[in-house]
Amino acid sequence: xxxxxxxxxxxxxxxxxxxxxxxxxxxxxxxxxxxxxxxxxxxxxxxxxxxxxxxxxxxxxxxxxxxxxxxxxxxxxxxxxxxxxxxxxxxxxxxxxxxxxxxxxxxxxxxxxxxxxxxxxxxxxxxxxxxxxxxxxxxxxxxxxxxxxxxxxxxxxxxxxxxxxxxxxxxxxxxxxxxxxxxxxxxxxxxxxxxxxxxxxxxxxxxxxxxxxxxxxxxxxxxxxxxxxxxxxxxxxxxxxxxxxxxxxxxxxxxxxxxxxxxxxxxxxxxxxxxxxxxxxxxxxxxxxxxxxxxxxxxxxxxxxxxxxxxxxxxxxxxxxxxxxxxxxxxxxxxxxxxxxxxxxxxxxxxxxxxxxxxxxxxxxxxxxxxxxxxxxxxxxxxxxxxxxxxxxxxxxxxxxxxxxxxxxxxxxxxxxx
Numbered sequence: 438x439x440x441x442x443x444x445x446x447x448x449x450x451x452x453x454x455x456x457x458x459x460x461x462x463x464x465x466x467x468x469x470x471x472x473x474x475x476x477x478x479x480x481x482x483x484x485x486x487x488x489x490x491x492x493x494x495x496x497x498x499x500x501x502x503x504x505x506x507x508x509x510x511x512x513x514x515x516x517x518x519x520x521x522x523x524x525x526x527x528x529x530x531x532x533x534x535x536x537x538x539x540x541x542x543x544x545x546x547x548x549x550x551x552x553x554x555x556x557x558x559x560x561x562x563x564x565x566x567x568x569x570x571x572x573x574x575x576x577x578x579x580x581x582x583x584x585x586x587x588x589x590x591x592x593x594x595x596x597x598x599x600x601x602x603x604x605x606x607x608x609x610x611x612x613x614x615x616x617x618x619x620x621x622x623x624x625x626x627x628x629x630x631x632x633x634x635x636x637x638x639x640x641x642x643x644x645x646x647x648x649x650x651x652x653x654x655x656x657x658x659x660x661x662x663x664x665x666x667x668x669x670x671x672x673x674x675x676x677x678x679x680x681x682x683x684x685x686x687x688x689x690x691x692x693x694x695x696x697x698x699x700x701x702x703x704x705x706x707x708x709x710x711x712x713x714x715x716x717x718x719x720x721x722x723x724x725x726x727x728x729x730x731x732x733x734x735x736x737x738x739x740x741x742x743x744x745x746x747x748x749x750x751x752x753x754x755x756x757x758x759x760x761x762x763x764x765x766x767x768x769x770x771x772x773x774x775x776x777x778x779x780x781x782x783x784x785x786x787x788x789x790x791x792x793x794x795x796x797x798x799x800x801x802x803x804x805x806x807x808x809x810x811x812x813x814x815x816x817x818x819x820x821x822x823x824x825x826x827x828x829x830x831x832x833x834x835x836x837x838x839x840x841x842x843x844x845x846x847x848x849x850x851x852x853x854x855x
Contacts, residue, residue: 482746485734495720527580571660571684596773596777
């Protein structure tokens with residue numbers, strides 16, 4: 438048999454089709470996969486704002502309304518002679534950090550939320566040279582921040598916190614993280630001017646409280662700058678929850694030492710009974726969940742969204758302070774705070790970004806009006822009512838605070854607010 442015949446015979450012989458035939462297309466990949474159920478990014482924003490505001494109001498409520506520490510005449514006389522208020526903010530802060538330490542250890546062992554720590558090249562030397570100093574300033578910022586709640590209103594504290602970008606900018610220049618820039622300095626100067634105007638309008642201006650709050654801002658700015666310098670290397674990149682895993686134990690120990698020397702000798706079981714163990718647990722859980730929500734918010738949106746949400750949260754806290762504690766906010770304070778917030782947003786975003794966001798917001802608002810005209814009208818009415826409440830509350834005389842207006846209105850309707 439020749440070569441040509443062999444080729445012809447092999448080509449003409451049919452293949453055996455009796456066996457199974459493999460499919461040429463993977464049938465499973467052809468089927469559309471059902472979309473995974475995920476939360477809308479707006480819900481992460483709502484949760485973060487709710488938790489962040491709750492922690493601040495919760496701490497103020499424990500220290501101010503429940504008067505954590507005021508139990509007897511002996512304690513009051515001791516506090517009066519020492520010219521200090523008998524509340525215990527350092528103990529409260531130590532509890533928060535101890536709670537966070539326990540929870541992060543549990544999450545590290547039983548969940549995947551802290552798996553990011555495995556990529557961090559953490560050694561004993563790095564921990565002592567980097568983590569401990571950052572934890573030290575973190576501890577001081579928390580202590581000063583809680584001490585400020587003993588003297589100042591939540592509304593005024595939020596106004597003072599608007600100077601944080603200025604403090605961070607100056608500290609970054611001082612530590613050599615960034616180079617001084619006159620244009621940037623002029624941009625943030627508007628924030629300082631606004632806060633100064635708001636301070637002139639503050640009725641209950643307490644120098645000691647302002648000094649505590651400014652000290653907390655300075656320590657927090659130094660901490661953020663040191664964190665920025667630490668994270669400039671990719672091997673130490675950490676999300677907020679992983680950083681809490683490393684910082685919380687250090688801060689808990691430092692705060693605990695200060696509390697032992699300063700507040701523990703005056704504390705008693707009656708102090709904790711007045712607040713209640715359940716209240717303490719919910720307070721610590723709320724503070725910890727705030728750190729968890731930050732991780733999810735940045736992961737699902739961006740750090741820019743976190744900054745803008747922070748501005749919205751501050752405005753809501755000012756309004757909440759007026760409603761809950763009857764804090765009087767003057768028109769001059771609103772004017773100064775508005776300037777400070779405008780300067781903060783401009784510094785964070787810049788003109789071109791703001792212009793783009795404004796155009797997009799206008800298009801979204803017009804589309805919302807076309808699709809939901811009734812909801813748009815309701816939103817406008819609610820916004821106008823909120824503005825009127827804030828303005829009238831700020832212009833009201835001291836003897837008629839917004840909370841008193843609210844109580845009088847509810848009493849006329851036969852509703853008791855006691």
